[in-house]
Amino acid sequence: MKGTNVTTGYYKREDKTAEAFDEEGWFCSGDVGEIYPNGSLRIIDRAKNIFKLSQGEYIAPEKLENIFINLPLVGQIMVCGDSLQDCIVGVVPIDEVECKKWAAANGKNDDIAELCRDPDLKKAILDSMIEIAKVKKLTGLEKPKDLFLTTEAFSIENNILTPTFKLKRNVARQIYDAQVKEMYANMKAK
Numbered sequence: 605m606k607g608t609n610v611t612t613g614y615y616k617r618e619d620k621t622a623e624a625f626d627e628e629g630w631f632c633s634g635d636v637g638e639i640y641p642n643g644s645l646r647i648i649d650r651a652k653n654i655f656k657l658s659q660g661e662y663i664a665p666e667k668l669e670n671i672f673i674n675l676p677l678v679g680q681i682m683v684c685g686d687s688l689q690d691c692i693v694g695v696v697p698i699d700e701v702e703c704k705k706w707a708a709a710n711g712k713n714d715d716i717a718e719l720c721r722d723p724d725l726k727k728a729i730l731d732s733m734i735e736i737a738k739v740k741k742l743t744g745l746e747k748p749k750d751l752f753l754t755t756e757a758f759s760i761e762n763n764i765l766t767p768t769f770k771l772k773r774n775v776a777r778q779i780y781d782a783q784v785k786e787m788y789a790n791m792k793a794k
Contacts, residue, residue, distance in 0.1 A: 606629055606630045610631045634650055634651050635650060635651070636648045636650070648666075649665065649666040650666065653665055653773060657685055657689060657690055658689055661743075661745050663746065665682070665683035665684075668692075671736060671742070672694070672733055672748075676699065677699055677702050677706060678696055678699060679696070679698050679700070680696070680697045680757060681694050681696050682695045682773065682776050682780070691748075692747075693750045693752070693787045694748040695751070695752045696754070697754050698725075698753050698754070703725065704716070704719075712724070717755060719753075720753040720754055720755055729753070730750075733747060750790070750791060751787075752780065763775055
């Protein structure tokens with residue numbers, strides 16, 4: 605961005621100001637966007653959040669999370685992947701109320717911890733993700749291949765969310781690193 609309506613810099617932070625502006629005076633917000641034919645701009649994700657899969661395709665996790673969060677069984681979601689893997693996976697704190705309804709409708713025990721380990725619940729969530737991915741015209745690489753279900757919501761208290769309720773992706777990835785590695789290891793074993 606450039607113009608008189610854009611900030612002149614950070615207050616008493618010359619170092620941050622130098623990082624935010626290029627040599628021609630353009631403000632670099634760090635957002636990745638898509639420009640439509642009518643000239644309007646849609647923000648897709650933050651540049652620092654985007655990662656590349658082993659095929660060389662870039663994935664914008666926040667875009668996918670904003671789609672999958674609307675599913676009834678999903679309370680929250682973090683989409684994960686890296687350059688050594690050929691697919692994405694997800695960490696899903698489940699929506700306990702909806703999952704108990706699902707358990708009752710499917711003749712399952714409504715113990716939340718047990719539901720998180722239930723392969724049928726995981727399959728139901730993955731199937732709903734595939735359905736919404738078709739509707740939203742996502743690519744095959746934008747569909748998670750496995751999920752880790754948990755009862756622990758992302759929160760400020762467990763340091764996974766910022767005070768403005770944004771996901772601290774690097775912190776969450778460290779916390780769930782073992783589960784993400786296990787999902788990828790299980791896929792390779794099949």
